[in-house]
Amino acid sequence: MYLPAHFEENRVEELHRIITEFPFGALVMNGPNGLDANHFPFMFDVQAGGQGKLLAHVARNNPVWQDACDGDDVLVIFRAGQAYVSPNWLPSKHEEHRQVPTWNYQVVNVHGKITIRDDARFLRGLLARLTRTHEARMGEAKPWKMGDADPAFIDGRLAEIVGIEIDITKIVGKSKLSQNKDARDRAGIVQALRARGEDDTANAMLNT
Known part of the structure; x- marks a missing residue:
């Protein structure tokens, strides 16, 4: 990833926040048919030691778990x-006409070594944690839990999935949030983003 020093994200708490609040990741691996990407939600286990682990599950019919070998780099x-950031949002543009469009964003690349976990106990625990985490965000008076479903039904669904565990070896983050602009231009961008409902990016700018 191209990473100019002024856009490098080194704050551990911010890297963890992005992984946790935006858990739908893209798993990229080099399998027998070349590079491939699969997309699914991850659990970030920061308490697992080292830099933590990423946990996920895939459909048994998805060949990704057969294409990967334990210990492969992913x-x-x-x-x-x-x-998108328009030059019209920057006060300096109207004075000097020396601004161009750009794009503000935050991304985190997590490198690690994959292990396939094809056991019901691991999967049951993972799904329980995923469910508790995301149901809690819904604000329901009575969040759904695995125990609400028929046990035989859950057992059948568990048989249809396979677990993935990734031991994290490196985390690289980029926050490209107009750090190279002056304060009034940044303020203009934040105001325009908020007016368009782009609060995630606006809030990130204020916290950078």
Whole structure:
């Protein structure tokens, strides 16, 4: 990833926030048929030691778990807020006419080594954690839980999936949020983004 120093994201808490709040990642691996990407939600286990682990599950019919060998190097890409930035939002443009369009965004590339976990206990625990995490965000008075479903039904669905565990070896983040602009131009961008409902990117700019 091209990473100019002024856009490099080194704050561990921000890297973890992006992975946690935007968990739908792209798993990139080099399998027997060349490069491939698969997309699914991940759980980030920061307590697992080292730099943590990424946990996910895939359909048993998805060949990704058969194409990977335990210990293979993989890459998972997480993307947070992103937005087009118009020169018209920058006060300096109207004075000097020396601005061009750009794109603001945050991304995190997680490098690691993959392990295939084809066991019901691992999967049951993973799905319970995924469910608790995302149901809690819904604000329901009575969040759905695995125990609400018929046990035989859950057992059948568990048999249809395979687990993935990735030991993280490196996390590289980029926050391209107009850090190379002056304060009033940044303020103009934030105001315009908020007016368009691009709050993720606007908030990230304010916190950078």
